[in-house]
């Protein structure tokens with residue numbers, strides 16, 4: 001197991017470099033591509049939550065699916081503990097799938113309605129830990145349910161998904177993911193479909209598991225306020241690209257990229273009633289089949305400059321150790 | 336409050352019959368002031384859509400209005416009893432006086448008809464004598480009002496974004512210059528940036544055209560910002576009804592308090608929040624007392640056996656706790672200045 005040299009940052013579990021996904025589509029007779037994810041870099045560390053925030057269609061789910069190896073990448077590289085993951089088959093790949101577990105938005109759709117909680121969790125345990133004895137299995141089942149606060153476990157084991165509330169179902173999906181003994185959780189909008197009053201309960205549970213099990217968590221959301229609440233690091237995506245990333249508090253309290261500012265200014269904010277606020281941009285996200293040249297945000301950006309129309313900005317160092325993909329932060333820019 | 340334009344009193348709705356009946360709406364009273372934006376908040380399944388449908392008599396089977404009254408007061412001083420109006424008069428009133436934007440309405444545009452035509456269709460149906468050229472001009476104007484360039488008139492729904500389709504629905508609701516617009520989760524399926532644009536446009540139009548709005552959403556944080564007054568529903572009843580700023584600064588009902596605490600703030604200090612323990616109740620088998628008691632951190636013996644009525648003066652709340660009692664004390668938020 002110890003064949004690889006230790007990576008420079010030993011808390012890094014999963015990292016992606018230049019991750020790109022173009023979906024081929026046909027438009028009339030011509031072949032085109034939806035450029036859904038473009039050269040994304042992402043690092044997940046143990047015991048830490050990274051939020052991936054963006055509007056619908058910005059490519060968040062595609063990033064998660066690429067990281068979970070559910071899609072082949074068009075380009076780029078994913079490393080688990082420094083080791084590149086390439087093939088989508090074989091023993092190494094199966095180990096990867098055990099380590100990197102996904103939680104989906106819709107717990108109705110992701111749990112098979114004809115199976116009991118016992119069956120669903122047993123299956124997850126058996127797939128990932130062959131040769132468990134029956135007493136071990138029973139103990140593990142109870143342990144999983146306790147971990148997600150479905151107690152006493154006996155009350156839930158023989159229930160079918162439809163007999164549970166939305167929040168309980170999502171807890172079962174989390175337990176199923178934990179059954180694999182993962183080190184990474186990819187949670188794609190895990191609370192968006194739940195009743196408002198129980199969302200925070202599920203996020204608090206995920207936070208607790210992150211700390212207790214030293215997990216690396218990717219939290220995908222369109223709700224930037226929940227990213228501030230739950231995530232250590234916030235990464236903002238726009239039209240398939242990362243526009244800003246850094247400490248959640250810094251990103252939300254002092255957004256640097258013009259798009260992040262738009263997102264923050266648009267979010268409901270009870271402390272600023274009246275509706276007469278300055279919204280820093282208009283318009284809608286672009287087509288990903290023919291994205292704008294240069295910075296993909298430039299057609300909507302109130303601060304767009306000439307070079308923004310032709311040159312895509314790289315991730316530049318922004319205030320407070322943040323990375324901002326915006327020419328406004330180019331210190332070497334000719335005036 | 337100024338003269339109300341819509342008065343709902345004692346409205347009750349069941350889905351189904353006898354023992355299996357789901358009591359989706361129970362004794363709901365609510366009034367909408369002229370020019371007011373009234374927010375209707377509550378989690379999914381609490382009866383918000385049922386209220387919108389019942390008040391306009393559009394309840395689909397097996398929904399049944401089992402009691403109550405809905406009065407509409409027109410600008411000319413005429414009063415319509417909506418639940419007892421003959422069908423044809425009700426149909427006429429529906430777009431003319433009260434327009435509704437249904438939940439998910441943007442997906443109910445006819446996919447094979449140009450959006451401009453769909454706007455003029457509505458107008459032609461209600462104003463048959465008026466020449467088509469006038470309707471077309473009005474359709475252009477309406478699209479402009481909601482922020483869609485008039486050259487999108489010939490577009491088919493699939494050629495528009497979700498946000499644009501929702502704007503078309505709002506334009507359609509405003510087509511006959513109604514006095515009341517009921518909007519059921521009009522922005523729930525949209526991104527925050529689009530939501531913000533639509534809400535701003537709606538508030539500006541309200542000031543310009545002088546209609547009243549019932550804005551239904553589960554997102555109480557949005558309502559705090561945009562509504563004049565908020566009614567909070569839980570399990571088919573209104574549990575609190577008060578000016579938006581006061582609901583935010585000093586919620587009286589523990590459910591309102593819990594709901595507000597379910598939205599992490601974007602600004603201010605970061606602190607641990609818990610949402611509300613438990614889950615909303617099954618409407619087919621409600622407890623005898625307060626429906627919120629099983630989840631309420633302040634519940635005491637009386638709450639289990641007896642149901643608190645919605646009461647108070649300008650601020651209404653359905654809770655046995657004293658208005659300045661534990662709820663106000665526990666949260667420690669600053670009172671309104």
Ligand SMILES: Nc1ncnc2c1ncn2[C@@H]1O[C@H](COP(=O)(O)OP(=O)(O)O)[C@@H](O)[C@H]1O
Pocket residue numbers: 023024025034036054055056057058059060061062063288
């Ligand atoms: N299998 C697919 N084939 C073609 N296009 C896709 C596919 N999956 C996603 N897309 C497109 O990729 C873009 C990003 O989608 P997605 O990752 O689901 O965004 P998000 O999760 O941020 O809403 C969208 O334009 C979407 O239509």
Ligand SMILES: Nc1ncnc2c1ncn2[C@@H]1O[C@H](COP(=O)(O)OP(=O)(O)O)[C@@H](O)[C@H]1O
Pocket residue numbers: 350351357359377378379380381382383384385386395396397398618
């Ligand atoms: N057609 C129907 N048949 C039976 N029950 C229904 C029907 N429509 C709604 N309900 C029930 O009525 C309650 C209120 O629903 P609804 O008014 O849609 O709530 P909301 O709009 O607040 O989400 C829910 O518990 C729902 O299950």
Ligand SMILES: [Mg+2]
Pocket residue numbers: 060061062
């Ligand atoms: Mg998605």
Ligand SMILES: [Mg+2]
Pocket residue numbers: 380383384385438519520
């Ligand atoms: Mg509804």
